[in-house]
Amino acid sequence: MLDAEAALAQASADVGIVPREAADEIAAACRADLYDPAALAGEAHDAGNPAIPLVRALTARLSPAAAAHVHRGATSQDVIDTALVLVARRTLPGVVADLGRAADRAAALAREHRTTPMAGRTLLQQAVPVTFGLKAAGWMTALDAVAASLADADDRLAAQLGGAAGTLAALGDDGPAVAAAFARRLGLRAPALSWHTDRTRLAALAGTLAVAAGAGGKIGLDIVLLAQTEVGEAHEAGEGRGGSSTMPHKRNPVAAIAAVAAGRRAPGLAATMLACMGHEHERAAGAWQAEWATLPALLGVAADGAAAIADALGRLAVDPARMRANLALLGDLPLAEAAVTQLTPALGRATAHAVVEEACRRAVAGGTSLTDALRAAGHRVDLAPERYLGSAPALVDAALQARSSVGTTDA
Amino acid sequence: MLDAEAALAQASADVGIVPREAADEIAAACRADLYDPAALAGEAHDAGNPAIPLVRALTARLSPAAAAHVHRGATSQDVIDTALVLVARRTLPGVVADLGRAADRAAALAREHRTTPMAGRTLLQQAVPVTFGLKAAGWMTALDAVAASLADADDRLAAQLGGAAGTLAALGDDGPAVAAAFARRLGLRAPALSWHTDRTRLAALAGTLAVAAGAGGKIGLDIVLLAQTEVGEAHEAGEGRGGSSTMPHKRNPVAAIAAVAAGRRAPGLAATMLACMGHEHERAAGAWQAEWATLPALLGVAADGAAAIADALGRLAVDPARMRANLALLGDLPLAEAAVTQLTPALGRATAHAVVEEACRRAVAGGTSLTDALRAAGHRVDLAPERYLGSAPALVDAALQARSSVGTTDA
Amino acid sequence: MLDAEAALAQASADVGIVPREAADEIAAACRADLYDPAALAGEAHDAGNPAIPLVRALTARLSPAAAAHVHRGATSQDVIDTALVLVARRTLPGVVADLGRAADRAAALAREHRTTPMAGRTLLQQAVPVTFGLKAAGWMTALDAVAASLADADDRLAAQLGGAAGTLAALGDDGPAVAAAFARRLGLRAPALSWHTDRTRLAALAGTLAVAAGAGGKIGLDIVLLAQTEVGEAHEAGEGRGGSSTMPHKRNPVAAIAAVAAGRRAPGLAATMLACMGHEHERAAGAWQAEWATLPALLGVAADGAAAIADALGRLAVDPARMRANLALLGDLPLAEAAVTQLTPALGRATAHAVVEEACRRAVAGGTSLTDALRAAGHRVDLAPERYLGSAPALVDAALQARSSVGTTDA
C-alpha cells in the first residue's frame, strides 16, 4: 500500500499536479518500517479497511505542504487493489522460475530415461510398460504450460486507479494521465477502465495459480506413489531428509508431500476468489473484503507448491533396477496386448485376440507365463517389455523438441 | 464417444492401417440413435467406465471384418477424454457468441449513456456520481475479456489418443501418425504427448468457464440491484416476463437472476475440476471419474449464464429520470469532494478540505444543502452532479476505442 | 412439487378451509406422469421458476371448483423448497442403509482380522505394524458416524410453507394450522418459522452429505492402495469385475474407485450450497436458484458413494499372506521402536534409544537385520511383528463394544 501511495504521489508530480518536493517527501515516508501493522489492523477494523488508517498515519508524518497531496484523487480501493497486485508481482516471477527449474529437471529426466522401462499403471494396477522418460516428459509439459500461464498472468497485472467511484473526478481532467503515470511508475499495465468491481483479472489469476499448484500436486503424487515401500522406484535423496532416528528405513518424500498439500489447498482458495466476483456497483460490500486474505494465501500456496516440486524433482533419485523388478512381478501378462499385435499379421486381428485371450486364461489358471501358454498352443511371441514401449521414446523426443523450439530454457 | 470412435477408424484408414471400407462401416455405426444410453449406463457401472460397454455394443453391430478394427490402439480414456473435449467444442462457440452479443449490447448502452448521470454506489451507499455509460463500459470490458479467454480455450482443445498407457504401443510405429490424423479429423489440437493424467488443459478451461460465469453474475447482480423497487433505475422489459397476475407491480429480473445463479454455481464445479488434477500415474483412480459429470455441468452453467446475461442486457430498459431522482436523494452532500476541488485553487487543498468538512457537518445538522452551508461561510460552489462526472465520458470513449481497435464486433 | 401441492390441498381440507372433494381432486391430479417435464422446463425459463408453470398446468386439469383452491396460500418457493426436502427424504434412508451395510461389513472384517498383522503405512512408507482389523475398525467407526449424522439430518427435514413473504397472510388466521397440517401430511418437521431465506438446514445437510461421501472416499482410497499390483493385500472379488480380456491380471477396484470419485465430487457441491446461504430478505435473487440443481446432485453423489463403498466392502477379499510378505520387505527395521521398548528396562530409555539408533545405521549399511546388528552389539531382542501390535486387538474390541452398546446393527 505504501508503494502505491508513493507511486501515486510521484505520478501526480510527473503530470504536474503535485510539486515534486511534496511527492519526494511522501515517497520518503512510504517505508513499511515506519508503521505499526498491528495498530493499523486495529484501526482498520472500525474504519472498514486498512487504507484509511494507513493514509492517516502517513499524513501525520508529513509537513503540511506534503500532507495536502497524500492519496490525492485516490480511494481506499485504489490503494488496496494495487497493493494486492503488487504482492502478486513480487510473488509470480519466483513461482515461474521455480516451475521452470522443475520443468528443466523433468526434461533432463525425460532425456536420461527416454528408454528406461517401467510399469505403466492405470487405476494403480500395472498395465503395459512405459518409460520413465515418458512419465517425466508429461511432468515437463505440464510444468512448462503452467509456468507460461503464470508468466502471462504476471505480464497482465494492472494498476488500479479510479478515485471514489471510478471516474477519477477529483483529478479533474488529469485523471487518465495520472492513472497512466501511476501504472508506469509501478511497472504495471494501465487498463482502459479502472476495475474496482470487474474482478475478471484477479479471478483468472486465481484460477491459473490453482492450476499451477495442481500440476505440481500431480507430480508430487506420482513421486509419493513411486516412493512407496512396496514400489521403491524413486525417492527424494538428501542427508536427513524426512528421516527418523528410529525409523531408519523411512525416506519420507517430504518435498513431494508439500507439493501435494499445495495442490490440495489451492482449489478452495481459488473457489473463494471465483465466488467473490459478484461485486456490487462501484464497490463491493463483502466480496471485495473477502479477497484480501484469500489472494495472498493462494499466492503463498502456489509459491510453496512450485518450490516444493522443484525441490522434489531436483533431488529425485530413480531406481531403474527396481522398475525392472516391478515390471516382472506379473511375468509377461501385462504384455497380452503385445502378443495380439505380434500374432495379428499371421492370424488376423480377431483370431489373434481370441487366441491370446484363451492363453491368458490358461496362464493365470496354470501359473505359467503367457509366452509359455501361447507356445503350448503353437504360437511364438517375444514379450520382453523393452520391445513393447511403442512410441514412448519418439514421444519423449517430440516433447523435448517442442520445448526447445519455443525457447524454454532447458538445463 | 461415438464421434471419437468414428474419427479413430477414419484416421487409421487415413494412415493406411485399417481398410477404408471397415472404417466407413464403423463410422456409419457411430450414430447415437442406435444405442440405448440407459442400458450402457447400467453396464458402465460394473465395467468402471462407459466406453467399455459402448465399444462392445458398437462392435456387436459390425461385420467381423470391421469389428476387428473398432477402437484399435485406443483405451477407454482416449474415447472418454476426447468426448469430454468434443462436448466443450460444441458448447464453447455458443457461449462465446452469447458473451459477444452481451458485450455488444453493453457497448451500445455505454455509447448511448456515456454522459447519463447516476449515483455511484460504494458498499451500496451513494458516493460521487458516475454515468450509466461508464458502468456499462465496465460490463463490456469484462464480457469481452471472458469471451476472448473462452475463444482461446476453445482453440486450444486437444484430442486424446495414447493407448493403454500413453505409449500408443498397440499401433506399432504408426502411433503418432494416427494420433495426428485423429486430431485432424476432429478439428482438435494434436498435442505432443497424450494428456491422460496431465489435466492442466481441462483445469484451465474450468477456471476460465467459472470466470466467465462470474463476470455475467456480477452484471446480473448490478441489474438486480438497479431493478429494486426502491431504486428502479433499470428493468428487464418484455411481455409477461417475471410477472405475476396479482403482483402486477413486480418486474422480476429473471434473466439477470439466472446470470447470478450461474455465477454462484460455477466456482464449486471449477473447484472440483481443480481438486481433481491429482491423477495417479497413467490413469487416475477416482479423480478422473469425478470429472465426467462435473465438466459438462460446468459447461452447461457457463452456457446458461452467458445466454442469461445476453438476454438480460438485450432487454434492459434504463430510466435516466429515476437515476437523476435518486441522485437528488441526498441533495448535494455526495458532491463534497467536488466542493473541495473547486475551493482548492483559492484556499489551498488543506484549508479547502477543512472548510468543506465543517460545512458538511453544518449541512447535516441543519438540514440544508452543502452549497447553502458553504455560501453561509462565504464560499461559492457549483455542485450539479453533471459537472462532477470526472473522466467518465472520456473513459467510456477510451474503452470503446480499445474495443474497436482489437476488432471486436460491436453492433 | 406435485406431492407438495397435494399435501397442501389436503392439509387445507384438514383445517377446513378447502372442501375435501376439491382437495381430493387436486391430489388425484398430482401425478407426475400427467405432466411434460420438458415443456414445464421451457416455461420455467421465462417464469423464473418451475412452480409457476406447474401450478398453471395442474390448475388446467381441474374443475373450476377445485381449481380455485390449488396452491392456496402458498408461493412458488414453498413448493420448490418442500420438493427439495422431499427429494432428500427419499434419498437419505437409502444412503443411511448403505452406510450401515458398509459399516456392518467393516465390523465383520475388524472382528475377523483383529490380530492379522500388516504393515502400518504413514506417508505411504511402511511404519510399525498394525492389524487389518484395526484398519477395518477405523473404517467402521467413520461409517457409523456419518450414517448417524445423516439419519439425524433426515429426521430434521422440515416442510416449507410461508406464503408470499413468510407471513402466511393469504391464509388469514389459519396459516400456522395449515402449515402444521402440511408438515404432518408429508412426514416432515413443522418449524416455528418458514425458512425461505434461512438456509442453515440445507447448508448443514450439504455439509453432512459431503462428510459422508468423504468418509467413503477415504476407505475407497485405502482399498485402491491395498489393491495396487505391488501391494496386493486386498481386491474386489467378483466375476468380470473391472477386468479386461487382454489384461487378465488386472483386478480394477471399480467400486472403491467410484467411492473415491464420489468423495471428490462432494466438496465442490457442498461449497456451492454453503456459498449460497446469502439469501436476500424474503427470497433470494440467484442464490436460491443455484441450489435447485446442486442439492439433488449432491444427494446423488452421496448416494452413489454410499452404495459404492458398501459394494466395495461387501466384495473385499483380503490376503493375509501377502500382508505378511509385505511386512517382511524391510526385514525387522520397522520394528526399531519395539527394540527400544524391549531394551529400556535394562538400559534406560535414553541409552536404549542410542543403542538402537546405532544398530539401525549398521544394519542398513551392512545389509543385515536389526536383530543381528543388536546381537553383534550384545543385545537380544525379539522383533517379530505379531509381538509388536500394541493395543491393536484391544482397540478393535473397544470399538466393536462401543458400537454394539449404542445398538447399531452389526451383521
Add this chain to the structure above:
Amino acid sequence: MLDAEAALAQASADVGIVPREAADEIAAACRADLYDPAALAGEAHDAGNPAIPLVRALTARLSPAAAAHVHRGATSQDVIDTALVLVARRTLPGVVADLGRAADRAAALAREHRTTPMAGRTLLQQAVPVTFGLKAAGWMTALDAVAASLADADDRLAAQLGGAAGTLAALGDDGPAVAAAFARRLGLRAPALSWHTDRTRLAALAGTLAVAAGAGGKIGLDIVLLAQTEVGEAHEAGEGRGGSSTMPHKRNPVAAIAAVAAGRRAPGLAATMLACMGHEHERAAGAWQAEWATLPALLGVAADGAAAIADALGRLAVDPARMRANLALLGDLPLAEAAVTQLTPALGRATAHAVVEEACRRAVAGGTSLTDALRAAGHRVDLAPERYLGSAPALVDAALQARSSVGTTDA
C-alpha cells in the same frame, strides 16, 4: 503442541509410567515463550512437520532424566492433531458466545418490532408486507441453530493419541490408559480409536463453521441492503463508524460487511477440509498437511463473522418511519393478494381473483390505486398494510416461545 506434550507427560505420570518429577519438568518447559516459532518453522520444512523440531527443542531444554520421557509413545501427528483440536477448543466458546449475543439482540428486535410493518422483498422486489420483527425472528432462529451446532461440535472435540501407526505399541499395555488420561488432562473426548486418518470429526466441524459463517453472512447482507441510501430502513449506529470526512452522508455498515465477507470466505476453506478427507492408510501424504493452515483460518473466519454480526446487530438502528414510507412507494398494489382474500367470501375465489387482476391492470394503466380501481368496479376493500400482516406477530411469538422453552438465554 506444547500443551499436548505437557498433557502427555502428566498423563503418563498419572498412569505411572513416567516419574511425576519428569512430567513436571517437561510440563514446566512447555511454555510457548521459550521457543522461536520462526526457527521451528524453518526446521519443520525439512523435517516434514513442525512437531519434530519442537520435540527436539523441548528435549534440549530438559535434564537427561526428563528428556528420556518427552513425547513418549506419541507420534508427530498425535501432537499436531491434538493441537489443532485445542485451537478449536479455544476458539469455539467465544464464537458460540458471540452468536448467542447476536441471537439475543435479534430476539429483542423481534419482540420490539413484532408488528412494525415493512415491505417484504422477494427477488429484491417489494411483495406483501412483513414485520421487521418477523425478519429479526428469522435471524434469531438461524443464529440459535448455528450456535447450538457449534456448541455440540465443541463438546465432541476429541484428543488424538495413537502412536506411530495407531496401535499405541510403544506404550505396551498401557496405551489405552494413557490415551484416556491424556484426553482427561486436556478436557477433550477420548475416542475409542485414534483418528489419524478418520477426519470425519474435523470435516464435520469445518462444515458447521461454514454454516455459522453463512448464517451471519445472510444477516449481514440483509443489513447492507436495508442500509442502502435508497432504502435507509436500518443502519449501524456509532460515532465515526464507517464514515468519511468528505462523505458525511455515508454510514457504511462496516460490521455487516465484515459478516458478509466471513460468509464468503468460509465455503472455500470448508471445501478444502472436506476435500482433504482422503487420508492414506495410517498417515496422509499431503491431505493432512493441507489441513494445518486451513482449519485455523476457518476458525478465524467463523470467529470474525460471529463477532461482526453480534456487533452489527448490537448497534443496529431501525427506522420504522422509513419502512412505512417505502411501503407506500407502490401504493396499495402489493396488497392485491389481500384484495383477493377480502373479496373471496362474496365473490368466490376464482371471480375475486379475476376482478382483482383486472383492477390491477387498470390501476397500473391509470396511475390510480388498486383500492380506487376496485371501488370504480363496485368493490370495497381495505388495503392498509398493517391489516395484511398475516400471522407475522403470531409467528414471532411462536419463535420467541420456542426459544425460551429450550432455555436459550435471551437478554
